[in-house]
Amino acid sequence: MPIDAPETQVRVRLIDGPISELRSPTWVADVIAAASAGAVLTFAGHVRDSEVTEDNHTQPILGLEYEVYEPMTSQELTLLSRQHAIKHGVLAVDVQHSFGFVANGECSFVLQVASAHREEAIRFIDEFIREMKKHVPIWKVPRLK
């Protein structure tokens, strides 16, 4: 469900398995039509074919098993989106994250951001991902080859 806030649109979705369709959310057309956004950026995260273990060895994997804790995961993603949208003056945020198994090479995370200028969106994406890895209850467990 889209969640509207003054001057910022935030949408969060959890997807069972890989994210197969990299489709622009409807707000992209809206913000472009309104001519308020000069930048629409999309970041897509894909599963690598290896994981670095605690003892610093690289281990080949088949993919990653993602776990979430609902509704807390969606709530924290929404909160993080809102906080950083306000901080960076971003106009709209769309987050998709997988749960369940995602094989090597497949997409598990998509973050789309619209802002007046590219700098805000670039800063938002970098900071959002860094904070998500620290604060949002999402876990990944490698499925070994």
Place this chain on the structure above:
Amino acid sequence: MVSTSPVNQQSNMELQVLVFGPQARMVGTDRLTLKELRLPTAANEVLSRIGGTYPELAGSLSVSRLAVNQEFVDATALINTGDEVALIGLISGG
């Protein structure tokens, strides 16, 4: 929100704590059981009891937090009977 009221104080209660991801694999379950707790008890006491009961988790507790009823709580928050408690550690989204 977590209540700070002394009501529901009970001795020798069993508290279950949800656990996920790599930490769940370490202990072979998705539910930790802490026995003989006096409730309400502070979140830091629960973390300490988890470390004592499940030594496999001791190394990851410094990067873990507790959530109570699906909200992060600080170390002094009180946990009461009927609260849903979860250990949130070793997270890695993206």
